[in-house]
Amino acid sequence: MLDERKASIxxxxxxxxxxxxxxxxxxxVVDAPGVSVSSATVRNEMAALETEGFLAQxxxxxxxxxxxxxxxxxxxxxxxxSLDRGSAQQVRAFFDRAHGEIEQMLADTxxxxxxxxxxxxxxVGPPNDAGKVRSVQLVSLTPRVALxxxxxxxxxxxxxxxxxxxxxxxxxxxxxxxxxxxxxxGEPFAVLSLVAPSHDPAVEAVLGRVRSVxxxxxxxxxxxxxVNGASRISASFEAxxxxxxxxxxxxxxxxxVSLLRDxxxxxxxxxxxxxxGMQPLADCALVVAPYTVDGERVGTVGVLGPTRMNYPQAxxxxxxxxxxxxxxLSEG
Amino acid sequence: MLDERKASIxxxxxxxxxxxxxxxxxxxVVDAPGVSVSSATVRNEMAALETEGFLAQxxxxxxxxxxxxxxxxxxxxxxxxSLDRGSAQQVRAFFDRAHGEIEQMLADTxxxxxxxxxxxxxxVGPPNDAGKVRSVQLVSLTPRVALxxxxxxxxxxxxxxxxxxxxxxxxxxxxxxxxxxxxxxGEPFAVLSLVAPSHDPAVEAVLGRVRSVxxxxxxxxxxxxxVNGASRISASFEAxxxxxxxxxxxxxxxxxVSLLRDxxxxxxxxxxxxxxGMQPLADCALVVAPYTVDGERVGTVGVLGPTRMNYPQAxxxxxxxxxxxxxxLSEG
DNA sequence: GCTGGCACTCGGTAGGATCGAGTGCCAACG
DNA sequence: CGTTGGCACTCGATCCTACCGAGTGCCAGC
Numbered sequence: 142m143l144d145e146r147k148a149s150i151x152x153x154x155x156x157x158x159x160x161x162x163x164x165x166x167x168x169x170v171v172d173a174p175g176v177s178v179s180s181a182t183v184r185n186e187m188a189a190l191e192t193e194g195f196l197a198q199x200x201x202x203x204x205x206x207x208x209x210x211x212x213x214x215x216x217x218x219x220x221x222x223s224l225d226r227g228s229a230q231q232v233r234a235f236f237d238r239a240h241g242e243i244e245q246m247l248a249d250t251x252x253x254x255x256x257x258x259x260x261x262x263x264x265v266g267p268p269n270d271a272g273k274v275r276s277v278q279l280v281s282l283t284p285r286v287a288l289x290x291x292x293x294x295x296x297x298x299x300x301x302x303x304x305x306x307x308x309x310x311x312x313x314x315x316x317x318x319x320x321x322x323x324x325x326x327g328e329p330f331a332v333l334s335l336v337a338p339s340h341d342p343a344v345e346a347v348l349g350r351v352r353s354v355x356x357x358x359x360x361x362x363x364x365x366x367x368v369n370g371a372s373r374i375s376a377s378f379e380a381x382x383x384x385x386x387x388x389x390x391x392x393x394x395x396x397x398v399s400l401l402r403d404x405x406x407x408x409x410x411x412x413x414x415x416x417x418g419m420q421p422l423a424d425c426a427l428v429v430a431p432y433t434v435d436g437e438r439v440g441t442v443g444v445l446g447p448t449r450m451n452y453p454q455a456x457x458x459x460x461x462x463x464x465x466x467x468x469x470l471s472e473g
Numbered sequence: 474m475l476d477e478r479k480a481s482i483x484x485x486x487x488x489x490x491x492x493x494x495x496x497x498x499x500x501x502v503v504d505a506p507g508v509s510v511s512s513a514t515v516r517n518e519m520a521a522l523e524t525e526g527f528l529a530q531x532x533x534x535x536x537x538x539x540x541x542x543x544x545x546x547x548x549x550x551x552x553x554x555s556l557d558r559g560s561a562q563q564v565r566a567f568f569d570r571a572h573g574e575i576e577q578m579l580a581d582t583x584x585x586x587x588x589x590x591x592x593x594x595x596x597v598g599p600p601n602d603a604g605k606v607r608s609v610q611l612v613s614l615t616p617r618v619a620l621x622x623x624x625x626x627x628x629x630x631x632x633x634x635x636x637x638x639x640x641x642x643x644x645x646x647x648x649x650x651x652x653x654x655x656x657x658x659g660e661p662f663a664v665l666s667l668v669a670p671s672h673d674p675a676v677e678a679v680l681g682r683v684r685s686v687x688x689x690x691x692x693x694x695x696x697x698x699x700v701n702g703a704s705r706i707s708a709s710f711e712a713x714x715x716x717x718x719x720x721x722x723x724x725x726x727x728x729x730v731s732l733l734r735d736x737x738x739x740x741x742x743x744x745x746x747x748x749x750g751m752q753p754l755a756d757c758a759l760v761v762a763p764y765t766v767d768g769e770r771v772g773t774v775g776v777l778g779p780t781r782m783n784y785p786q787a788x789x790x791x792x793x794x795x796x797x798x799x800x801x802l803s804e805g
Numbered sequence: 806g807c808t809g810g811c812a813c814t815c816g817g818t819a820g821g822a823t824c825g826a827g828t829g830c831c832a833a834c835g
Numbered sequence: 836c837g838t839t840g841g842c843a844c845t846c847g848a849t850c851c852t853a854c855c856g857a858g859t860g861c862c863a864g865c
Contacts, residue, residue, distance in 0.1 A: 204565060207651070230614065240619075240634065240636070241633065241686070242634050243633045243634075244635060267498060275612050275614065276610065276612040276622075278610060278622075278624075280607050280608040280624040281607070282607065282624075282626060282628055283804070284626075286628075287622055288574075288628055288630070290608075290610075290622060290624055290630060292610075292612040292614075292616060292620055292622055295614075296614055296618075296620055296634065298620070298630060298632050300574050300630050301573065301574060302572065302573045302575075302628065303573050304572065354573070369724065370724070371703055371724065372717055372720035372723075372724055373718040375707065375716045375720055376717055378713075379713065381707055381710075381711065381713050383714065384707045384713065384716060385704055385707040388704035388707060388720075390702040391704075392703065392704055394701070394702065400638040408803055412735060444517050472592055472615075
């Protein structure tokens with residue numbers, strides 16, 4: 142815990158550093174609110190903050206920059222989320238006219254977040270076992286290939302190609318659907334892999350294929366992730382090397398999903414630097430918020446930026462977008 | 474047209490520059506195949522190539538680097554596509570085990586191309602009017618929202634949310650589907666917007682919504698684009714500013730689609746620098762190949778890298794992947 | 806026409822001086 | 836005793852200069 146004055150100084154350093162990306166000297170802090178002492182006193186306090194681990198010096202006789210611990214204290218105790226009027230308006234407008242297909246909407250949500258914060262945005266959609274199956278269909282595409290299409294109550298459409306024996310005709314597909322529908326409707330999608338065997342060998346051949354594709358599809362692509370604004374990463378960092386490694390992370394959907402899940406599971410809404418658990422994100426901070434549909438957490442929205450990000454704005458944007466998105470998906 | 478020796482020198486300069494990213498001096502060219510003259514002669518020839526516009530000097534007394542015209546000549550006359558054994562094997566393996574859902578497969582194809590070339594890869598999928606409708610369905614999600622799901626013969630699933638009057642019941646949806654199916658099956662998806670009016674006002678209300686969402690959906694999201702390997706862009710350029718502007722382009726799907734379409738329409742398979750028509754891509758080259766399903770061009774694959782890209786490899790990779798992808802989609 | 810030789814150019818690197826923002830410390834003050 | 840002005844000191848950033856060397860253009864001779 143920091144006393145009032147130290148807290149004010151830390152806040153001033155963090156805010157200044159976020160704005161300028163330059164180490165902050167005692168001279169720049171003296172006229173910050175809550176700091177009505179001389180620069181010499183500020184220096185003493187800053188030295189104390191350094192030994193306590195909140196600030197660091199890039200080199201002797203330079204200003205201070207916040208450490209992860211400093212950012213953490215700032216986020217926990219000093220920053221209060223605030224969204225400027227224009228952004229709030231933008232969010233409202235977005236969700237007022239938001240309509241249409243769920244995936245499209247989640248993708249558009251990443252664009253909204255990118256626009257609000259100028260950082261890369263991530264939205265993890267509802268997992269495919271979140272929605273109960275509303276409809277199952279098998280559509281023949283070619284003589285040897287059919288498409289299994291399942292519409293879930295939350296609007297997600299799951300599809301899998303099903304390879305068929307050469308001589309499978311439409312009637313068999315129809316019978317297969319009739320076997321699948323009662324078993325699946327009202328249940329999670331994954332239940333399709335447990336459909337009971339059929340007496341008819343032709344139908345059972347189809348059901349066998351269905352069981353296997355339902356399982357395997359879920360394994361490697363269980364969640365739908367949407368990423369946007371990767372180009373903003375390159376605006377946040379000087380070192381091209383950093384940019385490359387962060388972009389590489391963002392391209393790996395599975396990594397992104399587990400990263401967000403991990404952070405949310407730890408009960409955090411901000412992960413700073415090493416708190417992300419990923420070495421390439423050492424200079425990044427991740428602000429996340431889960432969103433709920435009918436009281437249940439079904440997904441996450443977040444933004445990824447540099448550790449020196451505008452936390453008040455990012456926190457507010459992520460929070461309000463998560464909340465509104467949940468609402469929007471709840472009402473359907 | 475260049476004489477044999479000039480061509481050999483140009484080839485040597487381009488290949489060397491692609492490898493090293495350093496201006497190439499006459500000394501590095503003398504022991505290239507086809508150049509059995511002294512460095513003084515090479516200097517004379519290089520000076521000639523410069524006045525002819527194939528080479529440029531970053532500054533006096535530096536080596537030469539290729540101009541766009543130089544790259545163009547190299548691509549047109551000197552480069553022959555070649556895929557190393559390992560890559561060819563990789564492509565074959567990919568398409569042998571490729572199966573499953575079309576969108577997933579197109580996305581995986583971008584990953585394949587990125588892996589082969591180490592450049593950003595783009596795949597434009599079949600437009601939604603390329604496939605004939607195989608099945609139409611209206612699935613009720615909530616009392617006021619239904620989902621229109623159309624499965625096309627090429628495996629693409631088009632979906633639109635349809636808002637309903639409060640009192641629309643399942644029977645009405647069923648009647649609406651019965652009106653839609655005969656009109657649409659065997660026709661392009663867009664035909665759904667022309668479905669004949671129904672006598673039943675409740676059904677007609679649904680059809681009206683369907684007509685409007687079919688049209689509007691197609692307007693802003695007609696083509697499916699898949700981009701991958703954006704992080705490779707940051708490995709290709711030194712200047713973070715260049716990286717940012719190229720990434721920004723790649724994020725705009727509509728821009729990417731029209732860029733590729735434009736290049737293909739001009740009959741090119743390579744667009745170098747300003748040939749792309751986009752100022753931010755001045756330092757980039759785009760290698761594309763259309764792919765055909767049943768003899769009809771339905772999409773494009775491509776890679777985007779620096780102008781000093783490995784053209785032989787990129788040309789070969791894009792060509793073979795385009796061809797194999799077309800095959801794969803043709804057989805279904 | 807090709808080649809070796811040569812003077813010249815000019816970016817890149819290294820060393821050195823200077824500048825200034827910022828620090829730590831200390832003595833003095835209320 | 837906490838606060839403050841003063842001061843010596845540090846060290847990255849900037850600028851200048853010298854120098855090196857890769858590379859060039861040109862020319863005379865083969």
